[in-house]
Amino acid sequence: MSTLSERILGAPAGEYVDRKVDRAYVHDGTGVLTLETWKQMGAERLSDVPELYVLFDHIVPANNSTTATLQHELRDFACGSFLHFSDIGGGICHQLMSEGVVLPGEVVVGADSHSCTPGAFGAFATGVGATDMAAIWLTGETWFRVPDSIGIHLEGAFRGGAEAKDLALSYVSRLGMDGGTYCALEFIGDGVTDIPMDDRLTLCNLSVETGSKTGMFYADDITVRYLASVGQDAAQQEPEPCTYRSELDFDLADIVPLVAVSNRLDTVKPVQDLAGQSIDQVFIGTCTNGRYSDLVRLAKIVKGRKVAVRTIVVPASRAVLAEAVRTGVLMDIIEAGCTIGTPGCGPCLGAHMGVLGEGEVCLSTANRNFKNRMGVGGEIYLSSVATAAVSAIAGEITEPEAD
Amino acid sequence: MQGAGHAVCLGPDIDTDLVIAGRYLRTKDHSIWVSHIFEALDPALAGQLNGAVIVAGRNFGCGSSREQAALALREAGVTAVIAPSFARIFFRNAINVGLPAIECSVSCSTGEIVRFDLAAGWVEAGGSRYPVRPLSPRMQEILSAGGLVSYWRSHR
Numbered sequence: 001m002s003t004l005s006e007r008i009l010g011a012p013a014g015e016y017v018d019r020k021v022d023r024a025y026v027h028d029g030t031g032v033l034t035l036e037t038w039k040q041m042g043a044e045r046l047s048d049v050p051e052l053y054v055l056f057d058h059i060v061p062a063n064n065s066t067t068a069t070l071q072h073e074l075r076d077f078a079c080g081s082f083l084h085f086s087d088i089g090g091g092i093c094h095q096l097m098s099e100g101v102v103l104p105g106e107v108v109v110g111a112d113s114h115s116c117t118p119g120a121f122g123a124f125a126t127g128v129g130a131t132d133m134a135a136i137w138l139t140g141e142t143w144f145r146v147p148d149s150i151g152i153h154l155e156g157a158f159r160g161g162a163e164a165k166d167l168a169l170s171y172v173s174r175l176g177m178d179g180g181t182y183c184a185l186e187f188i189g190d191g192v193t194d195i196p197m198d199d200r201l202t203l204c205n206l207s208v209e210t211g212s213k214t215g216m217f218y219a220d221d222i223t224v225r226y227l228a229s230v231g232q233d234a235a236q237q238e239p240e241p242c243t244y245r246s247e248l249d250f251d252l253a254d255i256v257p258l259v260a261v262s263n264r265l266d267t268v269k270p271v272q273d274l275a276g277q278s279i280d281q282v283f284i285g286t287c288t289n290g291r292y293s294d295l296v297r298l299a300k301i302v303k304g305r306k307v308a309v310r311t312i313v314v315p316a317s318r319a320v321l322a323e324a325v326r327t328g329v330l331m332d333i334i335e336a337g338c339t340i341g342t343p344g345c346g347p348c349l350g351a352h353m354g355v356l357g358e359g360e361v362c363l364s365t366a367n368r369n370f371k372n373r374m375g376v377g378g379e380i381y382l383s384s385v386a387t388a389a390v391s392a393i394a395g396e397i398t399e400p401e402a403d
Numbered sequence: 404m405q406g407a408g409h410a411v412c413l414g415p416d417i418d419t420d421l422v423i424a425g426r427y428l429r430t431k432d433h434s435i436w437v438s439h440i441f442e443a444l445d446p447a448l449a450g451q452l453n454g455a456v457i458v459a460g461r462n463f464g465c466g467s468s469r470e471q472a473a474l475a476l477r478e479a480g481v482t483a484v485i486a487p488s489f490a491r492i493f494f495r496n497a498i499n500v501g502l503p504a505i506e507c508s509v510s511c512s513t514g515e516i517v518r519f520d521l522a523a524g525w526v527e528a529g530g531s532r533y534p535v536r537p538l539s540p541r542m543q544e545i546l547s548a549g550g551l552v553s554y555w556r557s558h559r
Contacts, residue, residue, distance in 0.1 A: 016539055029428060033470055036431065041555045059429065067429045113468040113492055129470035129496035131551045138555060143541055177416050178462035182491055211462060211490055264416070349425040349467070370420045370466060372443040 003149040003242045004216050005184045008105055008124040013148045022106040024136045025053035027093045028060065029349075030111035031074045033130035038137045046081060049140025050109075053086075054078035055096050057344040060088035063352040091317025091343040094118060094287040097125075098201055099319055100230030104219035104237055109136060114287050114367065116207045120200035121227070122219035122237045124184075127208065147184040147213045150175070151244040154191025155251050161400030162255040163297070164199035165289055165365065165384035168206040169258040173268035174248055181211030183245060191252050192217060197226040198293040205288045206367055209265045257387050257399055259363075262379035263371040271387050271399040280360040282307070282392040283374075284338075284385055285314030285346045289365035292320045292329075294385045299329040301389035301400070302336035308395030311338040312354045314346035338392075350374040363391050404503060404546060407518040408456035408482040410511050410528065411448065415460025419493060422464070422472035436475035453480030456517040458509050458528070461486060464493025473497045483519060485509050485526060498542050501550035506536040521546075 003013065011017045026034050031054050046052060054074060062068035078085040086096055093110060094117035102108050104122035109115065115127035128142065136142050152171055158164075171185075185207045187200070195203070200217050207215030217223070218237040227234045257271040284290070284298055295315065313333055315321040321343050324330040334340065347354030348366040356362055356378025365388050369380035383391070386400035420443070427439045441448040457463075457476070463486035464472060473496040476484065483503040497504035505519060511528035518527045519535070521543075526533045538546065548554040 016541065030468065030470070032429075032431070037552060040552045042559065070429055070431070111468060113466065115468075127468045127492055129468050129473070129492055129499060131470060131499040132495055135551055135555060138559075145539070177465055178488060178490070181462065181488055211465060213491060350420075351425050351429075355426075368418075368420070368466060370418045372424060373420045376443070 001240045001242050003184070004122065004186055004218060004237065005124055005147050005149055008107060009144055009146045011146045013146050015146050016143055017146060018141050018143050019107055020141045021050040021109050021136050023053065023097070023102065023108045024050045024133060025055055025093050025097060026111040026133055027058050028056040028071050028074060029058040030130050030133065032070045034111055034133045034137065035074060035077055037131045037134035041134055041138055043138045046137050047140035050136065051084065052137065053084040055086045055090065055093035056088050057092045058349060059351050060342055060344040089318055089342050089344070091319065092287045092290065092345055094205070095291065095316040095320070099317065100227065100232045103227070103232060104223065104234050109133070109142060113208050114205055116212065116214040117201050117205040117287055119214040119216040120197065120204040121223055122217060124214060126214045145182065147182055148245040149184045149186050150180055151247040152185050152187045153189040153247055153249045154187060155189050155249070156191055156253040157194040158252045158255060160402045161257050161386050163384045163386055164195060164202045166255050166258045167250060167252065168203050169260050169268050169382065170250065170255055171248060172206055172209050173266045175210040176266045177209065177264065178211040180207065183212050185212050185215040187215065187217050188239060191250070192220070193222070194252060196293065197222060198291040201291065202288055209367060257384060259387065259397065260369055260382040262369050262381055265369060265382070271383065271397060274397045275399055277397040278361065279309055279363045279391060279396060281354065281356065281362040282309055282311040282388050283347060283354055283362055283364040283366065284311070284388050285316065285341070286348045286366040287316065288367045289385050290314055290316030290320065292323045294365070295320065295324045295329050295333065297385040298389045299332040301386065302338065302393060303332040305336055305393050307337045307392040309392060311392040312341055312346065313338045314341035315343045317343050347374055363388050363397060404521045405519065406482045406503065407516060408454050410458045410513055410515045410517045411451055411455045412511065412513045413457060413459040416462045416465055417459055418466035419464055419469050419472035420466055423469065423475045428469060428471050433474060433478050436471050437479045440475045440479050449479065454482060455480070456482050457484040458511055458517060459484060459486040461488045463489050465490040468492045470496045470500065473500045473502055477502045485517065498538070498546050499551040501546065503546060507533050509533055
């Protein structure tokens with residue numbers, strides 16, 4: 001009887017395994033160092049074992065000549081080597097891997113910490129650094145310590161203004177910023193049937209913020225139907241009775257809108273405790289909350305109204321943007337006074353497109369509120385899309401109402 | 404592997420954004436990372452790292468996977484990083500670039516001399532000797548080779 005990680009990696013928790021990688025991806029940031037390191041390894045050709053991807057998302061379009069030159073070199077290599085390549089505006093690497101690429105049971109490695117995101121498909125998906133990735137380009141495999149797993153047991157259904165992001169902040173605060181170190185999180189229980197694919201990706205995305213190697217959902221009817229909608233056949237995965245290192249129980253009905261206060265992800269408060277706090281900027285997007293259903297949530301709240309603070313909206317991918325254009329959701333967002341950025345990571349990593357000034361406060365749907373991350377002297381508060389949207393309209397932190 | 408250095412003590416949950424901020428990553432000039440290392444934490448730290456052993460609190464290196472954090476520490480002359488626990492991506496990155504990341508709870512003050520012997524499995528600081536959690540055999544091989552680049556250059 002195995003956990004999903006044990007089943008996919010083929011060994012019990014605690015064992016070290018060398019494992020063939022099915023898909024490996026880098027972005028414009030980590031790809032530069034990966035390429036440099038791969039060359040230093042004396043490599044002449046790329047391994048043909050994994051599908052290899054170079055996906056530009058971090059600083060797109062380039063913010064200065066140095067970045068542009070580095071991107072030029074990586075772009076030339078990717079195109080010349082026939083890697084799967086997505087140029088500026090295609091979208092965030094984790095989102096692109098989630099639009100009908102990653103399949104249940106695969107081993108997926110990304111050179112980015114949020115590569116745990118596609119674990120939502122029942123894949124073993126995790127992040128590595130550039131040198132580990134260079135070795136994967138060379139050999140097609142890497143080593144893992146098969147993780148212990150923590151069961152995140154979900155019951156009931158969301159109500160009021162709460163959504164998956166609030167559950168994510170809630171489990172991060174309960175586990176703490178290292179409560180999942182070296183472990184995998186498995187989201188289980190009847191409550192998963194209330195959580196659509198976009199929200200599963202949000203929940204798996206935050207798993208690394210507890211130190212976890214990955215977050216995973218078993219592929220079920222929701223997974224299979226989602227993958228069918230993007231042209232992929234997949235089979236469901238049946239959970240087996242297994243041993244978890246620990247289990248956390250959540251009744252989704254008890255989840256309330258939350259904010260992670262600057263500078264720690266595990267310092268979480270109910271939105272109502274912070275109501276009225278002033279903000280300078282709202283940012284909606286990222287690999288956490290930049291998907292189509294997030295834009296629908298935003299549009300529903302801001303339609304016919306005007307934002308009171310500068311509000312930056314960055315769709316997670318071109319497909320998300322296109323869908324929002326097609327359905328009119330984007331027009332509602334634009335008419336409310338929001339600014340739309342190129343699909344990608346936006347200002348999350350503090351390099352461009354909405355960097356904060358000294359003393360400014362940003363309410364963000366992203367995943368990190370570390371000191372100075374979005375700009376020197378700026379503060380980052382993290383929330384759901386609904387909380388960010390109502391706060392943008394009010395110009396201060398505000399609790400969302402029930403639908 | 405043996406080593407020693409003066410301790411530079413840091414708190415828990417030092418994220419890789421604090422080691423080197425995102426706005427400095429886009430370059431091949433490693434000296435830029437060294438000059439901005441720990442800038443948001445304490446700009447004076449950059450001048451104290453040559454020959455230092457960083458003695459940090461738990462969960463060192465959490466957050467972004469940026470390998471520039473491990474490279475910046477190595478290039479700044481840090482001999483080793485000792486912490487009760489590490490974020491796993493940083494831990495792999497450090498070993499991969501030949502920087503010893505040592506899982507050990509050590510009590511000491513900045514400036515004290517810290518010694519370590521990974522083969523023997525100990526860290527010494529402040530007159531006490533502490534046991535080290537051993538690296539996996541593979542990671543020992545990678546670290547002994549000086550990092551994953553040299554490891555693969557000699558294994559092909």
